[in-house]
Amino acid sequence: MGFFTKLKEGLTKTRKNLVERVESIITGRKIDEKTLEELEEILITSDVGTKATSEIISVLREKAKNGAIYNTESLKDLLKTKMVTILGHPQPIVVNGNKPFVILTVGVNGVGKTTTIGKLANRFRSQGLSVILAAGDTFRAAGIEQLEIWAKRADSQLLKHEKGSDPAAVAFDAVAAAKSKGIDVVIIDTAGRLHTKSNLMEELKKVRRTIEKVMPDAPQETLLVVDATTGQNAVRQAELFNETIGVTGIALTKLDGTAKGGIVFAIKKGLDIPVKLIGVGEGIDDLRDFDPNEFVEALFS
Amino acid sequence: MFESLNEKLESIFKKLKGKGLLKEEDIEVALKEIRLALLEADVNFKVVKDFVQKIKEKATGKEVLESLTPGQQVIKIVNEELCELLGKTSSRIHLSPNPPTIIMMVGLHGSGKTTTAAKLARVFKKEGRRPMLVAADLQRPAAIDQLVTLGSQIDVPVYFSKDVKDPLTLCTESVKKSRIEARDVLILDTAGRLHIDDTLMTELKKIKESVLPKEVLLVADAMTGQDAVNIAKNFEEQIGIDGIILTKMDGDARGGAALSIVAITRKPIKFIGVGEKIEMLEPFYPERIASRILGMGDVLSFIEKAQKSFDQKEAEKLQKAIMDETFTFDDLKDQLLKMRNMGPLENMLNMIPGFNKIKNLNIDEREFVKVEAIINSMTGKERKDHNIINGSRRKRIASGSGTTAADVNRVIKQYIEIKKMLKMFKGKKGFKLPKFLPF
Numbered sequence: 001m002g003f004f005t006k007l008k009e010g011l012t013k014t015r016k017n018l019v020e021r022v023e024s025i026i027t028g029r030k031i032d033e034k035t036l037e038e039l040e041e042i043l044i045t046s047d048v049g050t051k052a053t054s055e056i057i058s059v060l061r062e063k064a065k066n067g068a069i070y071n072t073e074s075l076k077d078l079l080k081t082k083m084v085t086i087l088g089h090p091q092p093i094v095v096n097g098n099k100p101f102v103i104l105t106v107g108v109n110g111v112g113k114t115t116t117i118g119k120l121a122n123r124f125r126s127q128g129l130s131v132i133l134a135a136g137d138t139f140r141a142a143g144i145e146q147l148e149i150w151a152k153r154a155d156s157q158l159l160k161h162e163k164g165s166d167p168a169a170v171a172f173d174a175v176a177a178a179k180s181k182g183i184d185v186v187i188i189d190t191a192g193r194l195h196t197k198s199n200l201m202e203e204l205k206k207v208r209r210t211i212e213k214v215m216p217d218a219p220q221e222t223l224l225v226v227d228a229t230t231g232q233n234a235v236r237q238a239e240l241f242n243e244t245i246g247v248t249g250i251a252l253t254k255l256d257g258t259a260k261g262g263i264v265f266a267i268k269k270g271l272d273i274p275v276k277l278i279g280v281g282e283g284i285d286d287l288r289d290f291d292p293n294e295f296v297e298a299l300f301s
Numbered sequence: 302m303f304e305s306l307n308e309k310l311e312s313i314f315k316k317l318k319g320k321g322l323l324k325e326e327d328i329e330v331a332l333k334e335i336r337l338a339l340l341e342a343d344v345n346f347k348v349v350k351d352f353v354q355k356i357k358e359k360a361t362g363k364e365v366l367e368s369l370t371p372g373q374q375v376i377k378i379v380n381e382e383l384c385e386l387l388g389k390t391s392s393r394i395h396l397s398p399n400p401p402t403i404i405m406m407v408g409l410h411g412s413g414k415t416t417t418a419a420k421l422a423r424v425f426k427k428e429g430r431r432p433m434l435v436a437a438d439l440q441r442p443a444a445i446d447q448l449v450t451l452g453s454q455i456d457v458p459v460y461f462s463k464d465v466k467d468p469l470t471l472c473t474e475s476v477k478k479s480r481i482e483a484r485d486v487l488i489l490d491t492a493g494r495l496h497i498d499d500t501l502m503t504e505l506k507k508i509k510e511s512v513l514p515k516e517v518l519l520v521a522d523a524m525t526g527q528d529a530v531n532i533a534k535n536f537e538e539q540i541g542i543d544g545i546i547l548t549k550m551d552g553d554a555r556g557g558a559a560l561s562i563v564a565i566t567r568k569p570i571k572f573i574g575v576g577e578k579i580e581m582l583e584p585f586y587p588e589r590i591a592s593r594i595l596g597m598g599d600v601l602s603f604i605e606k607a608q609k610s611f612d613q614k615e616a617e618k619l620q621k622a623i624m625d626e627t628f629t630f631d632d633l634k635d636q637l638l639k640m641r642n643m644g645p646l647e648n649m650l651n652m653i654p655g656f657n658k659i660k661n662l663n664i665d666e667r668e669f670v671k672v673e674a675i676i677n678s679m680t681g682k683e684r685k686d687h688n689i690i691n692g693s694r695r696k697r698i699a700s701g702s703g704t705t706a707a708d709v710n711r712v713i714k715q716y717i718e719i720k721k722m723l724k725m726f727k728g729k730k731g732f733k734l735p736k737f738l739p740f
Binding site: 041044045046047050108109110111112139140141142143145146148149150194195196197227229230231232233234236254256257258259260262263 | 337340341342343345346409410411412413441442443444446447448449450451454495496497522524525526527528529531532549551552553554555557558577
């Protein structure tokens with residue numbers, strides 16, 4: 001199954017809800033204030049957020065006034081263009097530079113960090129890269145075991161300490177081991193933590209500092225994993241994780257449900273953090289590069 | 302948020318000076334703000350629409366109470382309505398007359414089913430029952446290990462099998478096992494699944510039909526956005542649920558999903574999860590979530606916790622100390638200890654309106670430990686009279702508490718400031734001391 005089909009399939013529900021409703025509103029009707037209001041409602045229902053929504057709507061309103069929108073097609077095109085513009089250019093993860101390429105994975109509880117790491121490792125392996133996974137979730141019961149199973153599935157090495165040990169030490173050892181063995185990629189798992197717990201956020205800072213000690217330009221990528229079902233709180237998550245350790249990209253998971261994933265607009269708009277990966281299913285291959293064009297296209301096709 | 306919603310409403314109603322009836326056109330503007338506040342709290346759009354309509358009907362023509370401004374009046378109506386919607390039904394877990402009482406945990410991936418199952422088992426164990434956990438999540442890697450670990454932490458047996466690949470068989474067998482072992486509560490931890498995954502939803506339905514649980518509990522993440530409605534609707538329609546447990550309430554999500562889920566399913570929220578630790582499961586209080594959704598902070602929880610920690614008698618003692626100006630280091634230590642007994646300070650501060658807006662509010666609990674250690678290293682005399690603490694005493698206190706002389710100085714300075722503040726309180730007319738001091 002091609003990427004596009006898969007993505008479209010994953011987003012079918014979204015498309016059904018969003019597009020059908022957009023179309024039901026705009027077909028055969030004059031584009032008036034009421035139409036715009038209803039469009040606004042649809043965007044909000046998709047978790048796009050009030051801020052991003054009002055920007056989109058105000059642009060549409062402006063154009064409608066100037067007579068640039070004369071039918072439903074042009075309205076749809078405009079909406080699409082506007083949404084793609086907010087998301088920016090595709091920014092996939094590119095493994096380059098000095099070895100190892102270190103990816104630090106963070107996020108709140110239950111968003112799918114470990115699963116995303118497993119899928120990501122599998123993808124790097126299929127590209128012929130060597131991978132070490134660092135079992136940094138030393139807090140959660142069976143957190144290490146879960147990663148261990150993924151390491152096996154993805155045919156990757158695993159570096160682990162005991163449960164309850166210092167995650168910074170795990171990260172340190174993993175990067176040091178990768179450096180001495182010439183491994184290409186290190187992916188560090190961390191325990192899920194709410195962004196409001198300052199002591200746990202401090203712990204992340206320490207993990208980062210420790211990695212920098214072994215390798216000054218690492219981690220080259222700090223991925224925040226965000227659950228697509230999350231509402232406006234995802235923006236707060238992105239804000240606080242970014243302030244604490246600097247987030248370079250978002251992995252948006254669980255897009256195969258009915259969640260619209262509209263928060264990516266709010267996050268990009270508010271914080272300018274790009275979405276790099278999306279999870280569209282439970283299979284080991286169901287992790288894709290995020291492409292704003294395809295994402296928006298899949299929403300509207 | 303509450304401040305801003307409140308402020309906005311106040312400014313809207315400014316023109317409505319004095320008392321009078323709330324008129325429709327005045328309310329209309331206020332309703333727009335309320336709508337926005339609810340949407341920002343992730344309450345589902347349709348739910349908001351119905352809700353706002355109801356508020357409009359209730360508020361129109363209502364007399365503005367003398368004690369309230371029109372803005373407050375509207376907020377009061379909103380709050381009452383929210384509470385009513387959230388808490389119509391009692392939220393106990395119903396026990397089966399023929400044990401075991403079977404409880405089935407269902408929900409999406411990562412909503413917190415496994416942790417919550419263990420938390421719930423702990424609650425039953427504390428009540429003197431004999432719970433058993435069932436590791437029926439055969440999907441997620443290491444899910445069984447996780448439940449086994451949690452079970453051993455609370456000393457509750459976990460029924461599991463690494464050979465059985467079918468959750469239905471496992472669940473039916475666990476029921477037999479629980480009868481043999483005379484377990485009176487059986488908690489089934491099922492695998493996380495998407496509400497649109499027909500195969501997995503059917504599997505869940507079959508388990509329900511075969512073990513006939515007394516309660517099916519939907520475990521939902523408090524951070525869920527607009528999709529909460531679809532999730533709840535599907536689980537209710539396809540499986541049928543008896544209650545909801547809302548998890549991750551210790552974050553700063555406004556929890557609008559609670560309102561969406563209750564509005565759609567008309568089923569009560571029974572518990573809320575407020576932390577990763579196994580004892581962090583609390584009963585649900587509608588009025589608290591209502592204020593939270595409105596962004597008013599969880600003041601009620603805060604007050605209740607404060608009241609638990611600070612009893613009346615001690616408060617009187619403290620008041621006397623303040624009146625007599627004999628507030629000593631011992632009294633200070635006492636207050637600090639009580640504050641710490643209320644739970645993690647951060648959780649406390651999150652409950653206070655406005656605090657959750659402050660970014661990067663760093664509360665170092667260790668700071669309290671330091672202050673305590675410093676006071677502990679003082680002699681009885683020093684605790685009563687800080688004036689005698691000279692250079693060499695400072696040094697001794699510092700080395701005794703493992704701190705520095707600068708730390709000791711700081712604590713003394715803070716103490717003096719608190720004393721000054723208390724003196725001001727005393728001077729105030731009609732001053733009534735709060736039950737605890739907001740240091």
